[in-house]
Amino acid sequence: MIHCHPPRAAARSLAVLSMLPIVLDTCAIAGNARWRLDPVAGGYAVLALLALLALTVACERSPEPWARSTQPVESGTSAAAAYNATLDGATVQFDAVAPIEQQADSIPDSSVQPDGPRMTDGTQDVVGSTGDGQVADTAQIVDTTTDTGSIADTPADTALPSDASAWPAGTLQVVSAFSPDGKNIKLRFNKPLDPKSVGAASDFTLLENSQPKAGAIISAQVGADPLFLALNLAPTLAINPALTYVAQAKNLKAFDGQGLDPTKNKAAVKRTAYVHILWHHHQPTYLDPIADQLTSPWVRKHSMKSYYDMASILQGYPDVHLSINLTPVLLNQLIPYYLDRIGEKDLAGKELYVDLKNNSIDEAKFMAKWKGKTDPWIDLLLEDTPEPKVATPKQIGLLYADPWSCVSTSPVLMNRFAAYAALRDKNPATLTKEDLAALKIWFEIAWMDPDFLLGKVKLPTGDTVDLTDVILASAPSNATFTLKMPAGLDEGGRIAWYEKLANRLVAEQYKIMKAVIPIHTVLHYDADLHTGQIEIATTPFYHPILPLVQNTELMGAGQPFDPKPEPAYSFPSDAGAQVKRAMQYMEAALGFKPRGMWPGEGSVAEEVIQHFANAGVLWVATDQQVMEKSGLSPGGSPVGPFCVDTDSKKPGEAGDGQGRLGVFFRNTNMSNDIGFKYQGLTGKEATDDLVANVQAQAPKFGAPDRVITLILDGENAWETFSKEHDGKGFFHTLYQRLEQLQQAGEVISVTGSEYILGNPKRNVPAHPLEGLPQLEPLFAGSWIGGTFGIWIGESEENQAWNYLLQTRQDLAKSGLVQPDPLKPSPVNKKSLEGETWYAFDEVYAAEGSDWFWWYGGDMTSPSNDDSPFDANFRLHLAGVYSHMNAALKLQGKSEIAMPVFKPIIQANPQAPQAPLEPPPVLDGSFVPNESEWSAKGGFFFDSDTAGAQANPDDWMATIFYGFGKFGSKSGLFLAVQHNFDLSSANNAGLGIYLSHKKILNAGTGQVQEDPATTKDRMGGPLGFKAKGAARELWVALGGGKATAEWRKWQTGATTWPALAAGPFGGVVAGPTKGGKLLEIFVPYEDLGIAATDPLEMQLIFAQGPKTLDTAPAVDAKMLVEDPTTAIFVTFVCDARGPKAGNPPLNLYGDLCNLPAPDGKGIVYIAGNDPKLGMKAKWVPNKVALRDDGKEGDEKAGDGLWSLVLPFPKGSNLKYKYTSGKPENEGQWGCTEEFPLTERALDITKDPAKKKVKVTDIFADRPTPSGTPGPKTVVVLE
Template sequence: MSMAGKLNVAFLWHMHQPDYRDPGTGQPLMPWVRLHGLKGYTDMLEAVRRFPEIRVTFNFAPVLVKQLVALTLEGQTDHYWDLTAKPGEELEIGERKHILRHFFSANWETMVLKYPRYRDLLHRRGRDVSEAELERAAGRFSDQDLRDLQVWFNLAWFGWAAEERHPQIREWKRKGRNFSEEDKLAVLQMQKEVLSRILPDYRAAWEQEAIEISASPFYHPILPLLVDSGAARICQPRDDMPDKPFMRPDDAREQLRRAMEYTKKHLGRAPEGLWPSEGSVSPKAAEFAGEAGFRWMATDEAVLMATLGRGKREEVIYQGYRTSPSGPDIVFRDRYLSDAIGFRYARNTAKQAVDDLLGHLQNIASHKAHPENHVAAVILDGENAWEYFSDGGRLFFEELYGRLSKHPRLRTATVGSYLKAHPPETVLPPLFPASWIRCSFRIWIGDPIKNVAWNRLRECGEMIDEYLKKPQKREAALRAREWLLVAEGSDWFWWYGEPNNSSFDAEFDQLFRLNLMQAYKELGVPVPPTLEHPIDVSEMPEEVPLFPMEPIIDGKETTFYEWVGARVIKASDLSGAMTFTTRLFDRVCYGLSPSHFFLRLDPSEHLRDRQELTLVIRFIGEGQPRVEMGNLEAPEHLEAVWIRGETRHPLKAAAIGRIIELAVPFDQLPRELNEIHFAVLLKRGDFEIERWPRLGTYACPWPTPEYLTRNWVI
């Protein structure tokens, strides 16, 4: 069938993990390469293979490929593997506490709570992971309990493709408990078997032209900041920057050169495409990419708009461009479609999600006289999003790829094949230096803690440069430079300072400093005292107690003080391994009085079209208790209803104006362990478009006399 008239849809799924190796031992300290290999990397390729008509691009950061090679060809094991393999009765108290703290590191809703035994073990441990509580929890866990936890942590990470290919995985899940040491070792052996197929299968699919593989700079650095960190001043003119600029253009070239060579060595051919780490571009970065042999690159639509400084988004983003007369071509991702897959669709049925995605794509096609000349680039993280889907995304991909395979107006294409068929003619002005996240580099530089990390990186680089000038020290200096290149990776800076945090912040800080310390050790010089201690000594913030309050429910901030006693969650607090670029609320506030639960929502500038929207406050409890608010576009006709089971009545204490406010009597709310648990959902029809928090619930204390006495203020 002729493809004429069909809009090209170019999916690019990006895979990367930082270098988790301890420089002293060579062993990875964290398990994420292995665990994502069992799930995302295996599932994603299998989804494509089931639909021969589908063509997509997979981007592999070479540092990820390097770690997969070590796991599958060199017999390397990570620290968590070793803790799993050790018999439960031989575990020391520190190891038991480590397992109790970290072996629930999975999406609780989709990967823990659905399995009765894993859920029971989580409840036995509890949510408090302070040292004192872990000490007590270790005493509550028998050797058999710990063995079951060792097995379940590894079992839960198998994706749907591995489970379908190996029925024994389902048998272990059915067994559920009382696993033997033999069972545990068999699970680990099964992991080896699944992991061993990843690189050969991707290589074969590329050879068969079913997929294209592109690459990122080797250790996944923010390339423009390696060239000259002063580039950040263009997109972040008001932010403070490191003491001196970081300028290592030769390191940027080296990261690109190695990416090209290593991908060719282990995946069969040199890549033509480059997904610059985090979509980070600049004129020099594009120039260096072209020099290294890359023919195309990609980033976010906001970078194009900032580069052009004019034009309507819909008229300019669905085509390729040239970065310079002799530089690589470039395409720009559709932010809405990319974010919708990564952040919205997991809470909807596969059909609802694909209806929405294909509806937008068809609308794009309908507005083009010759859609076959255009491309909608959908580019996002290919490994983290699927943990949020209850089935790991299997039904979503079956629906998506199945319908695209026979769609009359849409066809899939790799980025490279589209650009070869439609060579760009328009040469862009110099690229606006920025990343795909909010058209800046703020996630990696400009925060006080991040800036300190850049200072430490620059100081180490300056030391290495001095030793490179000495012929007798050159070999040691080159070894030191390797650790500097590792430390240039983006992930260390992602987790420093604001806005991102995780339960592994200390480990990321440790690895960053260990890499720099190893560089000094290679040179035989003392390690600076500044690297002996954590760069960011702050802990994850504890929840601030709620103080009794009595706000006026009128849809406006009547006085500055009426919400002072509330707990506040800002959009910038919603951090993690993935970043949502557009939020419809700026913040959520909640609080209490002796008799009422209060909630406040501050709409963002993006919540303009309120037609057919319903706001749902869902509480956890019997009868699915919830508040539903409709007619959000007409505050004077706001419909707010309290629903629980068959009970349904108007909620009088609700208002919408500049902000949204409501109050619910505690005697109507479900009580669980002296708390209420709730989530905020924004829906259009049955389609969920935003949720706070993204997973799980917020907890509000029940106003017991003891709590009110302890937290009362005057």
């Protein structure tokens, strides 16, 4: 049987049919155009069609890229099948391209400029942008011998449309020119070329800097694909890469007889571009080491939705190569907690609980052994759904009340399941048992890849998943879904049906999870044999910020004004163990050792290169921002890779090449576009944009090779792709396009090792490390801002590093020998070797980056509650002591006591909302309840209990405060709620420490400050931002009474008690008998300040000579901000939309009220500060910007909305914009610029700066959440 490429064959057959009146039908489906016959043509047309179909049938057809299923499909309609377009059963496709302006390469390294936040000192951003992150190259190359047509480098127009209906009805045009090998040039045309029109070599000219190069082209011919024409070059031709070359043609015709447009007859010649895509798959360790259970379902959920499919989809596109990064910490949860427990086997290798034939699980046997040992939602599925009235708090939390619950699903994704969305929106008080049963089902189904919902899927393990008997899809792809519940069931029958389905889903999901590793090994790219498609890279074991494990002092280069943990955390042996252990683990799990690494958060430094090199790593990857901070190509586009080594040469000196390592630099903007910009686009639109930007990065003719590296999470972005379910259309279209470009030689997708070592089977030359440009030294930074600011530098983060240091020092003091990281875990966990191994394993887990991510104000989880991460971090510290002491006991040594690691993250505070009018009743009790304080006042929490058992030193619980009048005096109100009975306390006291700074002249900054100290009365530290505490209110407790003593600090004083107590004009009320509350009023006259003067406060509770509790635990509470040290921030939100080259305002969702002048809406800002409308949670549509030319707004009605606010230096602001009306206060729906994402602004601590202007673009979505928008511009003055 003849084997040929059918679309190519069909295209060639058009040479026979070109005189017939065949025209394009505009009907096309996702990459395939239908042909129709002009009815006037009559019988000739029929004969022509028969000839075309005969040729197609004569070929042994391999499925087209868009026709290949991501998994073999036996029955039903697969998702991939929806990408077919057919005509009477025959598939016809042409690789069509749209006409564009020909391209020149006058800006070879900056066609794609970084368009993230540009930090300048009083200067405006002057980079010319085309509005989508591209910099227009307006240089013209003029060929004076033929015409004066300009050749503009317009990368946004270089896209390959995926349907033939995009071919123009007009003239033939040159689209691009590239040289895959330096021996010939390929011209790409906008429509198929008539081979008969290709004449002598004299019809083609190679222009060198606009001048004809005589004898350069010796012949020309059309290849198998008539969209391309090959120009063969003279063997003696010398190419100067510093010059620009343009290929020009004449006298050509298309199949339809149209001639070549003389103004569109040339293009700048470029080389083949290589693209390295890396999808990063990672989940932090969710293990509760005490309960031996995962505390979240996300490892399982992402396995269903992404980890399997992101690899399996490549089966349909064998010419596409890429890298996937699998982290050990991810697999180390997937394997032992799901595969080994749900899939536990007998001696014959048969699953004990899962019936793979009947798709069910033996609930009784499984739950008897493994209840509470996988994740709580597995138990929820396998246990009967509770009646709402008797559901336990834990069950209610799992179902809908907790931050992680059965409604923790993206709204974009949930809206594909109408019944699920209805349950989410239902009043929880009205939920029935049937609702709860349905809710747990929908949570599972919504988190499955759509292919599993659309048809039968064969897995590489031999298992199949087929849910078509219970799930009804509205369409073959991009569908919405309902359940096929049998008709006529009563409520009990419906609940029973849900329970049976819940059992089945555990079995079905087990099959998918079991196939995650096999699909990666099946498609594994072997760099020695040059087989496979996917290179598996990995990450140091527990995903640490490796440079900070090496030494936290490495933060200093990128964060010169941030406080450092004292003393430094520095354990190079741990850093090396994290790398080596990852390599050992992955080799054991996969059967081969990875060659590449994406270090945790792309974090690298010169000091950690040794650990990668010593472990046999060939390449690592990080971000473009690290490249720029290392002194390379500031403002340019990252191409590479570069070579780094372990020598100690100084900057600017060439190294000796010892311990070489390749470094790929992530293209920041292009990678971010995938995760955020493309969420609101169709697959074709996104692919057009991405491919255009890749092509724009192609090297000039004669220049060295380039590889464009694109890296982002392969698991999180797709659920918010609104146009196509789970981003499926984007992947199919992108991979199809890459196959087309690979076949032409224009763009070649590669893995990291494939690019360095070469692959002769795909004509990829080797790029050995010794031949790469060397980078010395490598800057210490990450992929987020090129610094480590997300994980270190804030008080919460530094406190966590201090906890970790104390634990690690105790482990070192124990004398236990650090295990060999290349050896697996011991079989006997309870042996000395086993307990030692697990003690170090727990400290490695605590070194993971994910805990530090959530500490501090710079990151907040979508639930606005980071406490689960804090609790898990401290559980790992407890695990270190548990295993360490078990090992010491086996040695007959004394145990090392575990310190009390108090919670670092407190519940959300509230700032005062208004003056306390009327004032609270000061009587030592809440009347009628705490609302007399909380309704208008502020409060913050101070929980120091680390576990279920109360900490006996955790005296203070909640501090309420506010301002107002008490009688004739104005001042500060305080209510300190304690955990224990104050009336029974003896020889104890509450110390309240307050700052003093009186503003004499706000305009000049003149102030008066009293003497102050940084110590409390017991000599403990006080964390004031100002000079320290200038006042102490000591409330002595004993005999059921409270006695107030007021002191002012004096110059030369040594301790507070040594100072004489002065008169106190305020009030102290309480405690009542058995009471836990003290209520206090402190007049401004005693404080020596006015209401507008800055004020800080910190409290201690002491007994005898010992401080038992401090609130807040680390830094003093800023009650009134200091305007003399504040920095004024001007927020500017550009809400002009597409008319200014910006994204559509409604890109990520409907806006009910567009801002003026397009509508009657107002632009608002909501964020994590009271000035931004923060209460206990963010409040949208409360704080308005203005566009009236007043109070900081430069011009009325220009669509640039403004707001000026003061903030303390060093503040970490999180915010987003909404468009609404005053009546929309509190409403996110139909008003927010994008869901599930927030902007960030880290206000400088530089004392020389006084103002910040941040210009954002509405709907310019940040990546990741908690960072500035890609086009945000920040100006410092």
